[in-house]
Amino acid sequence: MDLPVMPPVKPMLAKAVKGVPDPAKYDGLSFEPKWDGFRCLVFKDGDEVELASRNTKPLTRYFPELVAAMREQLPDRCVLDGEVFVAIGPRLQFEVLQERIHPAESRINKLAEETPAGFVAFDALALGEDSLLDRPFAERRAALADALADLPAGGPCHLTRVSTDPETAQRWFHEFEGAGLDGVIAKPLGAAYEPNKRTMLKIKHERTADVVVAGMREHKTSTPERPLLGSLLLGLYADGQLQHVGVAASFTEQRRAELWEEMQALACPIEEHPWGQWQEFLIANPGRQPGTGSRWSQGKDLSFTPLRPERVLEVKYDAMEGSRFRHTAHFKRWRPDRDPESCGYDQLEQPVRYDLAEVLGGEAPRA
CATH class of the missing domain: 3.30.470.30 (DNA ligase/mRNA capping enzyme)
Structure with missing residues (x-):
C-alpha cells in the first residue's frame, strides 16, 4: 500500500x-x-x-x-x-x-x-x-x-x-x-x-433522570489508607423490580473519598439486595447486570458493594441503549424529596421514531 x-x-x-x-x-x-x-x-x-x-x-x-x-x-x-x-x-x-x-x-x-x-x-x-x-x-x-x-x-x-x-x-x-x-x-x-x-x-442530546443508587465500586487508585469511590451503580424500577440502568463515575478525588465514606451507611449483604439473584452469573448476560463479565471487560474487577436502594440522585444522560444509559451518566444532585420506588422508566423522554433509510437517502446532499 x-x-x-x-x-x-x-x-x-x-x-x-x-x-x-x-x-x-x-x-x-x-x-x-x-x-x-x-x-x-x-x-x-x-x-x-x-x-x-x-x-x-x-x-x-x-x-x-x-x-x-x-x-x-x-x-x-x-x-x-x-x-x-x-x-x-x-x-x-x-x-x-x-x-x-x-x-x-x-x-x-x-x-x-x-x-x-x-x-x-x-x-x-x-x-x-x-x-x-x-x-x-x-x-x-x-x-x-x-x-x-x-x-x-x-x-x-x-x-x-x-x-x-x-x-x-x-x-x-x-x-x-x-x-x-x-x-x-x-x-x-x-x-x-x-x-x-x-x-x-x-x-x-442531554437529558436528566432521577435514579436509585444501588451499589458502588472502588476506584482503581483506591487504597486501604484512602479508599476512593470509582462509580455509583444506578437503577430504575420496572414492574416492581429494580433494573440496572448504568453508572455515574465522573468525580474529583476529594469527592470520591467523601462519597465512599458517605455510602458506607447503606452497605448491605448481597443476599439482602435486589440484585442478589445475579451473583450466580459467571458470564455475560443480556441485561449486563453488575458483577458479571464479558469480552469487553476482561481483566477488570467487576465486583461491587451492594447498597440498600434508599437514596435517589438526579443524573444527566444523553441517550438510552435498550434499557440502559448509552454512556456514563453525570451526577447532578441528590433528590431527598424522591421516593426510590417512584423512579421508573416512564420518566424518560422517548425520541420520535424515524426511519434510518430517510437519513441515508432522503434529501440530496448540499455542500
Missing part, C-alpha cells in the same frame, strides 16, 4: 457545544448527522483495504463484507474518514455492532451475513495521488461528493448528508435521534483536516 496519507492516522475530533452554533461566528459551518457506530478511517490502494479505529487499532478482520464492498464501491485510491454502523430495520443498533468485535473468524463470518455492517463517509484525507489534509473542509467535501457520486443507493457504502442551514441542523437534531443517531456535527468550512485535534463541534 502506497498512499499520499499512510496509516497510522488518528481522526479529527470534536468538542461539545450547547445548541446548534451560529455559522457566522465560524465563517461558515457545514452540518451533518452524528452517527452512532465505530469511527473508522479507510485506507484503499487498489484491492488493498485497511480499516483503522479511532485509536488506530485494526478493524479490517471484523468486517469482511465491508472490505469486499469497498473494493467495488469506493475510489481506487483513497483515504476516507467515516463511521461503521449496523442497522436493523429503521434504526442503528450499537449493541449489535459491538458483537462484531469477536476473536473467532467463524463467528465474524456468521455475523457478517446475519447483521451486515454499513459505512458512511463524511470526510476525505486523500484521493488519487493527492493529500487533502491541508485543504479547507468545503473543498474536501466537494471532492468527496464527486468521488462518491456513483455509489449504489442500497449501500453498504454511503455518503453522509450535509447542510449549511442551521434550521435544517436543528430539525435533524430532533428527528434523526429516532433512527438511533447521536446528534449533529458542525465543521468549519475553512478548516483543514487536523488529526487528533478537536476542530469540529458536536451537539449531543
Whole structure:
C-alpha cells in the first residue's frame, strides 16, 4: 500500500457545544448527522483495504463484507474518514455492532451475513495521488461528493448528508435521534483536516433522570489508607423490580473519598439486595447486570458493594441503549424529596421514531 496519507492516522475530533452554533461566528459551518457506530478511517490502494479505529487499532478482520464492498464501491485510491454502523430495520443498533468485535473468524463470518455492517463517509484525507489534509473542509467535501457520486443507493457504502442551514441542523437534531443517531456535527468550512485535534463541534442530546443508587465500586487508585469511590451503580424500577440502568463515575478525588465514606451507611449483604439473584452469573448476560463479565471487560474487577436502594440522585444522560444509559451518566444532585420506588422508566423522554433509510437517502446532499 502506497498512499499520499499512510496509516497510522488518528481522526479529527470534536468538542461539545450547547445548541446548534451560529455559522457566522465560524465563517461558515457545514452540518451533518452524528452517527452512532465505530469511527473508522479507510485506507484503499487498489484491492488493498485497511480499516483503522479511532485509536488506530485494526478493524479490517471484523468486517469482511465491508472490505469486499469497498473494493467495488469506493475510489481506487483513497483515504476516507467515516463511521461503521449496523442497522436493523429503521434504526442503528450499537449493541449489535459491538458483537462484531469477536476473536473467532467463524463467528465474524456468521455475523457478517446475519447483521451486515454499513459505512458512511463524511470526510476525505486523500484521493488519487493527492493529500487533502491541508485543504479547507468545503473543498474536501466537494471532492468527496464527486468521488462518491456513483455509489449504489442500497449501500453498504454511503455518503453522509450535509447542510449549511442551521434550521435544517436543528430539525435533524430532533428527528434523526429516532433512527438511533447521536446528534449533529458542525465543521468549519475553512478548516483543514487536523488529526487528533478537536476542530469540529458536536451537539449531543442531554437529558436528566432521577435514579436509585444501588451499589458502588472502588476506584482503581483506591487504597486501604484512602479508599476512593470509582462509580455509583444506578437503577430504575420496572414492574416492581429494580433494573440496572448504568453508572455515574465522573468525580474529583476529594469527592470520591467523601462519597465512599458517605455510602458506607447503606452497605448491605448481597443476599439482602435486589440484585442478589445475579451473583450466580459467571458470564455475560443480556441485561449486563453488575458483577458479571464479558469480552469487553476482561481483566477488570467487576465486583461491587451492594447498597440498600434508599437514596435517589438526579443524573444527566444523553441517550438510552435498550434499557440502559448509552454512556456514563453525570451526577447532578441528590433528590431527598424522591421516593426510590417512584423512579421508573416512564420518566424518560422517548425520541420520535424515524426511519434510518430517510437519513441515508432522503434529501440530496448540499455542500
